[in-house]
Amino acid sequence: MTRRSWLLLAMLLLAPLTPARSAPSGGTLTWALHVPIDRLDPPASFSLATGMVVGRNLFDRLVEHDERLNIVPGLATSWSTSRDGRTWTFRLRRGVRFHDGTPFTADAVVFNVQRALDPQLRLPAGAFAWAGVRAARKVDDFTVELVTDEPLAPLLNNIADSGLGAIVSPRAVQAARDPREFVPVGTGPFKFVRWTPDGEFVMEANRDYWGGPPRLERVVVRISPVPATRVNQLEAGEIDLITQVPLAEVGRLRGVRGVEVGIRPSTSWTYIALNNLKPPLTDVRVRRAFNYAVNKRLIVDRILFGVGEVADSPIGSAYRDHHSAKVYEYEPATARRLFEEAGWRPGPDGFRQKDGARLAATLWVPVGRFAEGTAIAQAVASFLRGVGADVRVEEIEFATYLAEARRGPGESRIEMVMAGWGTADPDTGMRLVLHSSQWPPAGNNLAFYRNPELDGLLDRARTTLDPQARRALYQRAQTLVMNDAPWLFLHERREAVAWRSAVRGVRFIPSSAGLVDIRQVSVAR
Amino acid sequence: MKRCSDRLRRPGLWSTLVRDCSGLVGLLLFAAIVAVAVIGPWTVRSDPLRVNLERAFAPPGTSGLFGADHLGRDLTARLIWGARTSLLSGAGALAIGLAAGVPIGLVAGYRRGAVDEVVMGLLEVLMAFPGILLAILAVAVLGAGRTTVVVAVGLVSVPLVARVVRGTTLALREAEYVLAARALGVGERRILWRHILPGCLSPLIVLSVLRLATTIVTVSGLGFLGLGGDPAVPEWGAMLSEGLAYLRRAPHLALLPGAAILLTVLSVNLFGDALNDALNPRLRSRTGGPPW
Numbered sequence: 107m108t109r110r111s112w113l114l115l116a117m118l119l120l121a122p123l124t125p126a127r128s129a130p131s132g133g134t135l136t137w138a139l140h141v142p143i144d145r146l147d148p149p150a151s152f153s154l155a156t157g158m159v160v161g162r163n164l165f166d167r168l169v170e171h172d173e174r175l176n177i178v179p180g181l182a183t184s185w186s187t188s189r190d191g192r193t194w195t196f197r198l199r200r201g202v203r204f205h206d207g208t209p210f211t212a213d214a215v216v217f218n219v220q221r222a223l224d225p226q227l228r229l230p231a232g233a234f235a236w237a238g239v240r241a242a243r244k245v246d247d248f249t250v251e252l253v254t255d256e257p258l259a260p261l262l263n264n265i266a267d268s269g270l271g272a273i274v275s276p277r278a279v280q281a282a283r284d285p286r287e288f289v290p291v292g293t294g295p296f297k298f299v300r301w302t303p304d305g306e307f308v309m310e311a312n313r314d315y316w317g318g319p320p321r322l323e324r325v326v327v328r329i330s331p332v333p334a335t336r337v338n339q340l341e342a343g344e345i346d347l348i349t350q351v352p353l354a355e356v357g358r359l360r361g362v363r364g365v366e367v368g369i370r371p372s373t374s375w376t377y378i379a380l381n382n383l384k385p386p387l388t389d390v391r392v393r394r395a396f397n398y399a400v401n402k403r404l405i406v407d408r409i410l411f412g413v414g415e416v417a418d419s420p421i422g423s424a425y426r427d428h429h430s431a432k433v434y435e436y437e438p439a440t441a442r443r444l445f446e447e448a449g450w451r452p453g454p455d456g457f458r459q460k461d462g463a464r465l466a467a468t469l470w471v472p473v474g475r476f477a478e479g480t481a482i483a484q485a486v487a488s489f490l491r492g493v494g495a496d497v498r499v500e501e502i503e504f505a506t507y508l509a510e511a512r513r514g515p516g517e518s519r520i521e522m523v524m525a526g527w528g529t530a531d532p533d534t535g536m537r538l539v540l541h542s543s544q545w546p547p548a549g550n551n552l553a554f555y556r557n558p559e560l561d562g563l564l565d566r567a568r569t570t571l572d573p574q575a576r577r578a579l580y581q582r583a584q585t586l587v588m589n590d591a592p593w594l595f596l597h598e599r600r601e602a603v604a605w606r607s608a609v610r611g612v613r614f615i616p617s618s619a620g621l622v623d624i625r626q627v628s629v630a631r
Numbered sequence: 632m633k634r635c636s637d638r639l640r641r642p643g644l645w646s647t648l649v650r651d652c653s654g655l656v657g658l659l660l661f662a663a664i665v666a667v668a669v670i671g672p673w674t675v676r677s678d679p680l681r682v683n684l685e686r687a688f689a690p691p692g693t694s695g696l697f698g699a700d701h702l703g704r705d706l707t708a709r710l711i712w713g714a715r716t717s718l719l720s721g722a723g724a725l726a727i728g729l730a731a732g733v734p735i736g737l738v739a740g741y742r743r744g745a746v747d748e749v750v751m752g753l754l755e756v757l758m759a760f761p762g763i764l765l766a767i768l769a770v771a772v773l774g775a776g777r778t779t780v781v782v783a784v785g786l787v788s789v790p791l792v793a794r795v796v797r798g799t800t801l802a803l804r805e806a807e808y809v810l811a812a813r814a815l816g817v818g819e820r821r822i823l824w825r826h827i828l829p830g831c832l833s834p835l836i837v838l839s840v841l842r843l844a845t846t847i848v849t850v851s852g853l854g855f856l857g858l859g860g861d862p863a864v865p866e867w868g869a870m871l872s873e874g875l876a877y878l879r880r881a882p883h884l885a886l887l888p889g890a891a892i893l894l895t896v897l898s899v900n901l902f903g904d905a906l907n908d909a910l911n912p913r914l915r916s917r918t919g920g921p922p923w
Binding site: 333334352354355358401404405407408409473480481483484485487488489498499500501503 | 682702
């Protein structure tokens with residue numbers, strides 16, 4: 107059966123369920139994305155477009171994030187943990203139906219958890235959301251228990267994040283014999299209409315939504331990868347909302363009549379991992395000197411046109427447990443003093459040397475992965491050359507980057523590499539890139555950083571359910587990392603979004619890369 | 632075509648060359664660009680690599696002749712150093728094409744038979760691909776970088792050079808002086824280098840000049856696509872690509888390197904066409920373009 111015929115079937119099934127109700131009058135929103143939607147099955151994809159468009163609008167999660175990343179009820183109305191912290195009990199919302207008419211019950215939750223954790227199905231986003239859960243049990247039709255091996259503090263944030271923990275209609279999954287036949291059926295405020303090969307994705311209001319119908323009648327999502335084209339489309343009124351406005355255009359667009367610009371907050375950040383196993387970066391004084399030598403404020407100001415924040419912690423400030431630990435201000439004199447203390451003195455070629463070795467490193471930048479990545483890397487290299495470190499920039503293809511990031515400590519060729527990260531919970535935010543158990547090839551600790559005290563703090567925080575105690579642990583962890591300087595800390599990422607003034611109610615959820623929330627949006631024509 | 636100097640009556644190479652205006656303009660323009668590439672870097676004081684974010688987007692006139700780019704680097708210095716990178720890369724690629732293409736063409740044309748069929752057949756297959764596509768493929772295999780770009784673009788030129796040399800060799804191998812040399816027992820290598828190669832020179836020179844235009848464009852094209860290696864090194868194609876992002880804010884960042892590429896290629900082409908007219912007896916009547 108083709109996707110189209112499934113769609114017809116789905117519409118036939120839905121037909122009797124949509125009696126003449128008061129129609130949403132919020133019009134049609136045309137939305138241009140900079141990246142394509144790669145899958146319609148949210149647990150299968152980490153893609154921003156899939157999470158932000160498909161995951162958040164066609165589906166719901168047990169719990170959701172609000173605009174400040176507080177956890178609020180979703181398909182679960184309340185939840186609790188057992189005394190030993192190893193069992194979570196969720197009470198589910200009653201009277202909710204999937205778009206295909208099947209009722210939402212505990213069976214659907216158990217089905218989704220088991221599906222996400224089935225290693226054979228290879229659903230990376232789903233596995234990420236439910237990581238640490240050992241079993242899901244139905245207690246009654248509207249109560250579910252999740253059993254974990256140890257108390258799992260990040261669980262709620264992980265399942266609320268983007269589209270990762272989306273609850274999919276079991277019937278829709280079972281009906282698709284092949285992943286390509288999958289028709290996305292959830293409980294969300296919008297229903298799937300079509301997804302064409304050129305990338306156009308259409309959804310319409312779910313008038314029976316349990317939280318009340320959305321205002322928009324219809325949402326048309328198009329893919330428009332060229333930044334200048336997106337801006338032109340917006341200014342011409344052809345598109346109502348665009349993501350990733352080129353930063354150089356933000357200032358000008360703010361002055362354009364009929365256009366609004368918003369800076370989308372996110373937890374994510376950009377940094378340069380310094381390989382802590384390779385001399386001279388083994389020396390904390392050298393790593394600190396690198397941090398002091400780079401004028402990050404000027405980089406944010408001039409290269410990112412002010413759209414970003416200088417890092418004051420290893421993790422972004424949108425995290426609930428973010429702690430403003432330390433900013434490495436631009437202090438070239440301090441950098442020079444630290445180099446001298448570490449024994450690196452100016453050599454005949456102008457670059458520092460010690461025992462015959464030159465202070466030199468290659469800075470890798472994956473092509474096209476970071477906003478202005480190459481320009482930032484060149485600025486960083488130039489600042490470092492200014493204090494006597496011969497740093498050269500090399501652009502590498504993303505495939506090469508992935509391959510290099512999988513080399514273990516013995517064979518890694520990383521000296522300095524630009525990287526980025528951002529999740530919804532500090533556990534995934536810090537542990538996956540800073541804990542010593544996450545050295546490649548197992549994880550993404552690209553700096554090969556190891557501090558047993560930090561490992562201990564992160565391990566304890568992961569199993570500490572009390573929010574206050576957990577917060578204190580992460581505060582200490584953030585301060586520790588800033589002092590150890592395993593990275594060259596750069597900035598928190600922000601992205602500019604722009605829309606026609608007729609569009610009202612655009613909200614942002616700052617988890618991960620930052621999400622545009624259109625559940626409250628209406629378009630006045 | 633308009634005559635620039637009718638007074639020159641001697642039908643020598645030079646006079647034929649300068650007789651049409653466009654050839655002369657092309658030659659002068661190209662000479663000027665080469666001069667900039669050779670001497671220019673010594674005349675600019677500012678370092679083309681030095682990032683100075685405070686001066687980012689400084690408009691032309693306020694900071695050097697052409698202002699500063701998005702990282703505050705001196706645009707004048709980068710354009711001048713870029714001339715050297717672009718011309719050297721183009722010339723290097725051409726040299727590779729000649730070094731490989733000439734021997735292949737000579738041997739294939741002189742030996743004929745199976746060698747000719749196999750070698751030329753393979754080269755024809757290569758020629759079926761658009762040049763830039765082949766170069767991208769080569770860079771993908773060899774890895775991005777200035778050297779690999781030059782090698783890749785050079786490889787694309789090999790079949791073209793080989794074909795032209797082979798064609799001329801085919802005709803010359805039957806020439807009486809070649810037959811005479813062979814009858815005298817002169818070795819094959821000596822016949823090829825001393826008797827046949829000089830005969831190939833005139834089409835080869837024209838081809839080289841016209842190919843130079845193509846190699847410069849292709850090298851810039853690869854730079855534009857970000858395959859040129861170290862992004863800090865000034866190169867016109869890469870500069871054009873960087874400037875595109877700021878087309879509205881500072882159009883000269885993209886327009887100037889674009890104009891530099893355009894002028895260089897235009898001058899080489901004008902000069903090459905005139906050279907072709909001058910060197911190719913069949914085209915003295917000036918109809919049509921080169922036979923390849």
